[in-house]
Amino acid sequence: MEYNFREIESKWQAYWAANHTFEAKEDASRPKYYVLDMFPYPSGAGLHVGHPLGYIASDIYSRYKRLCGFNVLHPMGYDAFGLPAEQYAIKTGQHPAKTTADNIARYRQQLDRIGFSYDWSREVRTCDPGYYKWTQWAFLKMYGSWYDNDSAKARPIEELEAAFAKGGSSAVNAAHSDHDAFTAEEWKAFGEKKRHELLMCYRIAYQGETAVNWCPGLGTVLANDEVKEGFSVRGGFPVEQKKMTQWQLRVSAYAGRLLDDLEELEWTDSLKDMQRNWIGRSQGAEMTFKVKSDGQEYDMVIFTTRADTVFGVTFMVLAPESEWVEKLTTAAQKAAVEEYLVQARKKTERERMAETRRVTGVFSGAYAVNPLTGAEVPVWISEYVLAGYGTGAIMAVPAHDSRDYAFARHFDLPVIPLIEGCDVSESSFDAKEGIMCNSGFLNGLTVKQAIPAAIDYVESQGIGRRKINYRLRDAIFSRQRYWGEPFPMTFKDGMAQPLPVDMLPLQLPEIDKYLPTEAGDPPLARAEGWAVDGCPLETSTMPGFAGSSAYYLRYMDPHNDEALVSREADEYWRNVDLYIGGTEHATGHLIYSRFWNKFLYDLGYVCEKEPFKKLINQGMIQGRSNFVYRIKGTNTFVSVGLKDQYDTTEIHVDVNIVYNDRLDIEAFKAWSPEYRDAEFVLENGEYVCGWAIEKMSKSMYNVVNPDNVCDQYGADTLRLYEMFLGPLEQSKPWDTKGIDGVNRFLKKVWRMFYDRDGFAVTDEKAAPEELKALHKLIGKARTDIESFSYNTTISAFMIAANELGECHKREILEPFIIVLSPFAPHIAEELWEALGHKESITFASFPEYVEAYTVESSCTYAVSFNGKTRFTVDLPKDMGKDEVEARVRAHAKTPGYVGDGNIVKVIVVPGKIVNIVVK
């Protein structure tokens, strides 16, 4: 009987579906384990072999955990709102809901073929109203909350109103946008509109004017993580800076907690570091400088991490967008400043970046007074200072900051070195080391001592205070697009007001065209009657990360219409134990989700403060492209080894008609009519293709579809092969070169159970060496699976299969097939059934590892002299160190080796090696 993977795989896939094998139920008697994949965006192209890499890994782990007695939650769903579906809709007029549903159906088909153990009864789609009801609900909660820095948590906005009425704006220490201070009496006197405006400065979901990434090509604003190098990540359109009023989430309020709580997560250091960089904590001080302009005097606050360098301040710089620019520009400089601002404003983000090193700036006419020296220094305006960070103004210390240095040299401003012996003739001395000089009371201190000393001093003088700044900005939360969650907000007299929760979900309306209106409003403005009680609804929609921020919670209780997740379900499943996905979400989804979770935690809706305990980043699967070489001006193709003898053009060829770099010539001729009459110059009778590693994409003809692999080799082979390819975290090209190897292995497994005459398993007692081979495998599998080293587990299977190939004993084969089942579940189920089991192998128990079976009775010591191996000696395993040494000394005395007198030291590492040190 042959291994017929086609029959086996469809049989067991149908069985699992019919028997609801993988449906998870809350069960207090068993420990839970939650394994999650980053759910996919269902694109029109379908899955390629790169997608399942992480899914296979998580599936293996899920199945393994089930065998170990855990109650495993392993769900899947779709991140279904998004730009491609909308752009396709603009082109074709097809409703995005329709194309999305079609794509999902195709994804599901492809996923099912690979034999994943998902609990499909818990599937979620972010575009379902029943799902996005809870996205909208969370938004309303954020709208109705403020962030209290003192208790470090979000609280209901009503408490803030009460506090204002009692003590005015100074009654709270809250995360907020800038506004003028007010007293309790003023608060009580304010009208509705003014109060509304002020509260808006505190809400966690708020509307505010800010510089945004505006992408004209997409007609929408984008978040920082959706922009790369001045272009949109999706679509690659240029992005410019623009001031606009947008919905935002006060993520920055959570910066400290997002940073601190990274400590307890089991994530890779590189990913944690990416988040740390993104959050960008810097510890320093705020300092007040007196500034004078046209006879007026002001207090201007700046932020610095180098308080020790105040004595070297030779000028100040304002960001062009800073509100200080208007206040400080003198009449004499007004024209010059205006001109500079106009030019700066015109530039796109892209142009600003291209000119990174070009120094621009203009003098404001104002002067600042150095609070420590009393010296007057000019105040300049320059693009190199960012409005959004710190206070938008800096003190410039050209001797010890390379940016200030470049500026000083360009505009010929003085440079005062502050560190003994440093050379600032060519460049600044940025390192935080050395002994201070030219610095008054700081002279003689090291930089490390001087920084706190300087801050202590300015604090005592009342001209500054310690301050921690974060780079993390609030997330811009509205998109001028159709295919996203509508905001449950209306406007009355220009004031935003939330819809009552019982009106959720606010469903996405039908519109005639998926384009902005002629007036430039978002597509939702086209919807008829887009209003509630005569008040117009918000026309923007939410961004992609809205729906993906809490989906892991919804899986816990996907059909609950009363809550995002019930308390019982949340307290049972808690959070994700293992999350697998790509690094590309490091600064997007993984920050937003953590923020969202913390917010819900603050309000008591969830019981864990972090959503994803352990996270593994699977590497990307790159494409491996193949090339043929056409001799220029002909239809003749030359094999890669001979191409240098001709003048050729390199042409991508579909990798699906190439096997081990050998071109299937007939398939090539059929591939495109233009090659029907192609001729070939061969090497050794074969056409060998060239190759290169590139991104997997349609245009490179290097896309390998998992369906093709399933057709040819079966899902179990695909699963094993993807894991065998190399370490999970590593990026690697897809190359089918080795796939025959794992396919051969599965055939060998089949033959362990079936010979020519049929089922061949006996009840004979296992021999010691068979038990040893089995338990070596079990031990290795246990440790490997726990550490996600699946590639070496598969090697261990192959070794075991080689050793046990002739062994047809049930005692060995039953545990063997259980260990194999997470990796190759279909063949495992089939053989498990053949062994006479009625229930799915899912409900078996992972075999215990018995070390006693694998212990060697004797072991080989390699004896080396000064590190060079001379001879080996077999001694009993349990022999003590001293006796080993005595035996080895005795051996070493054998003529031809070394005499006893020369031996200085004998080092015995038990079970490993003996090294003899010779004089």
Added chain:
RNA sequence: GCCUUGGUGGUGGAAUGGUAGACACGAGGGACUUAAAAUCCCUUGGCCUGAAAGGCUGUACGGGUUCGAGUCCCGUCCGAGGCACCA
């Protein structure tokens, strides 16, 4: 520039500081077969030697620690990913 990673045969990749190259692919040779497929066996880092036995050499490069280094430390070079006027 800064942060994080990596660098091992023809290829993918194994190696708690202890016989480098497991396992697999590819390649070469052989068995079975009318033939092919499938399957099985042997060889396979490089070099020296007619072959074997044996030896030398070898984990990007240069040093160091150690009885012993792919592994630890210092420096250099190269690749990948992230951040990039964040004061």
